Amino acid sequence: IPDPPVAPNVTDVGDDWCIMNWEPPVYDGGSPILGYFIERKKKQSSRWMRLNFDLCKETTFEPKKMIEGVAYEVRIFAVNAVGISKPSMPSKPFVPLAVTSPPTLLAVDSITDTTVTMKWRPPDQIGAAGLDGYVLEYCFEG
Incomplete structure (x- = not known):
């Protein structure tokens, strides 16, 4: 085997x-x-x-x-043709988790000379891992 x-x-x-x-x-x-x-x-x-x-x-x-x-x-x-091996060592443990869907209705709430205030609705689907918070990314056009 x-x-x-x-x-x-x-x-x-x-x-x-x-x-x-x-x-x-x-x-x-x-x-x-x-x-x-x-x-x-x-x-x-x-x-x-x-x-x-x-x-x-x-x-x-x-x-x-x-x-x-x-x-x-x-x-x-x-x-193989002779038989079945002993089992492999097990994999490292893993946890199936649903991916959280993106937030919706992202919009600019207000603008000043130095700030922009944004608002959005929470995701429709939050996986078993929960929601820790949000990360906001932005870039400057220039």
């Missing part, structure tokens, strides 16, 4: 999904790697859940249907 792959990297997260990738195992067991099985679990749980029943032929995968704001880990099994 092949060696397990190295722990996967989670490269991007959304409200209920992530994108993960990994390197093939260093040793394929002398038989080509046919694909991979992927599992995930909630960080505080000990129960792993298989995410694919058809072999994943790529070294990237997009788990979905996770709960926003909950920490997860993922791991990989390599498969």
Whole structure:
């Protein structure tokens, strides 16, 4: 059987999904790697859940249907014609979070010789991470 792959990297997260990738195992067991099985679990749980029943032929995968704001880990099994590897080490924990939508109705409220006062409405959607505040960027035309 092949060696397990190295722990996967989670490269991007959304409200209920992530994108993960990994390197093939260093040793394929002398038989080509046919694909991979992927599992995930909630960080505080000990129960792993298989995410694919058809072999994943790529070294990237997009788990979905996770709960926003909950920490997860993922791991990989390599498969060749002989059998299934031991699991990889788990990924670093990650938390799916929705992106906060932009503020709306941005407008100039008042202007003086030295100041401009702006106003806006809060975002329509605020993810589980909450809203810490606003960053205002401006540039001078000249």
